[in-house]
Amino acid sequence: MRICFAVFYLVLFFLLMPPETRAWQIENIHIHGFVSQGFMISDRNNYLAESSEGSFEFNEAAINFSRYFDPNFHMGCQIFSRDIGDVGNNKIELDWALANYRLRDSLGFRLGRIKVPHGLYNETRDVDMLRTFIFLPPVYYDISRSTINAIDGIGVYGNLLFDSIGSIDYQIINGVKNIDPESGWSRYMERRGLNITEFDTDYAACAAIAWHPGIEGLRLGTSGIFLDINANADITTFSLLQNCRIDNGPDIHYKLDNLKIQVGYLEYTLRKLILAFEYMTFRGDLKLIPFASPMVISIPIQTDTFYLSLVYRLSDILEMGGYYSVFWPDVSDRQGTMQRWNYLGWHKEAAICFRVDITDALVFKAETHLINGGALMMPQDNLDGVDQRTALFLLKLTYSF
């Protein structure tokens, strides 16, 4: 019943808006934006929000301003806000802000806060109407957003066009990354018993390359993000090993050195059908250094995840898609034998989504997920324990202009 009311009011609200995607323009400044409202409900575990009760804490909104000063030079910025469970809380942030100069097809420059072109969807992970699925697979899991969303710095990019081997797009960004201590990454560390109080990154870089070979519809690519993260944290409960833990331990310095997040992908488009596969690895050395002690606790981070998705456009207004995805928090323990319960060692997820383009400007989606495993369930959201299986149902409506 609650879902029916939610859908009714959301549809009514958005139907009152203009039916076409119309950008606003003031002088030569182009203005675009979107607003999304979602609803999620799960049968057992709370997933990202208090989903077992049904949650509307699931929205995004953005507005951007861009202007060409010359055919080769434009500047713009986007202001963004979101809420998903305890993360975001509709705090307004500067999503991207950059100056872009294209010297020639093969070489351009960007300066400012630049979105990170990681995998197929990282740049557009917040923009619901540009994809089929409501929740992207764990390659784009919410905890990683604050770490890999954008980099403040300078970038070079270009397209290399070849007659014989197709074309290659590349982009390199070098700079620093600001991470909000209230971000999803903090939530993930909270799960491990660390309360992050301050973040700092020494260095952030990204390199991405995409190849469009002569085979029509095929795109192959790889990208890597390289980060050094420093943080201060309080230990609330930290498990060193299965039967050894620290409770209310000392304040510590948290250092994630040489963090490398790499992804390889393949996308094949056959008219209205799109097949995509991505495999991501997450490697780094986590060092925990108590302020009051010379001891260093060193933990290797070795996380892997992949997904395979299929999307088909049934008509001008209807699209459907599905994916299967697996996430291992510790790839050396895929069976979860080192975990308290084995199923905390993986997260396997199957999803099916229907997307309806009600108008060019208005998109409605319904999606269902079946999840096996507890690797991405937050214990702090599931105080009675994490169940192995979860069914999740999502609705989302997005208006864009």
Add this chain to the structure above:
Amino acid sequence: MSNISSRYRFYLIIWLICMGVQLGMISKGWSADVKLIVHPDIDEPISVNDIRNIFLGKKTRWQNKQRIQFALFTEKKTYEQFITHYVRKTLYQYRNYWRKKVFTGTGMMPVMFKSCSQSIDYVSRTKGAISFVPASYSISNGVREITLD
């Protein structure tokens, strides 16, 4: 565990059946019934691949280094035929391609016109301009029709 596995298998089978049926329904593309027009100053051989790269914003200069200014004629039938035939994307995929650029700061939406006369007028008065109109439309002296290599 066996319950969940059998449930996954069931959904997978349903999904594969749906996809198989839909694959069989994929219709073949039709030849484009459109005319490509350029500013009269443009006098160089243009290939289908060039057209694709121009309308994807990947090729931005003519051989004489002049900036390419492309414009879209958005009457649905002609627009769809052009994008499907020359750019090899569906209209929906093409729109999303540009909207991705808009929402990531990496580009802005192309110039668009709803009428042939506006499109032709733009091409005739803009150096380096290229666009398309329905094949049946009579073009004026201010633009040049091109045939592809």
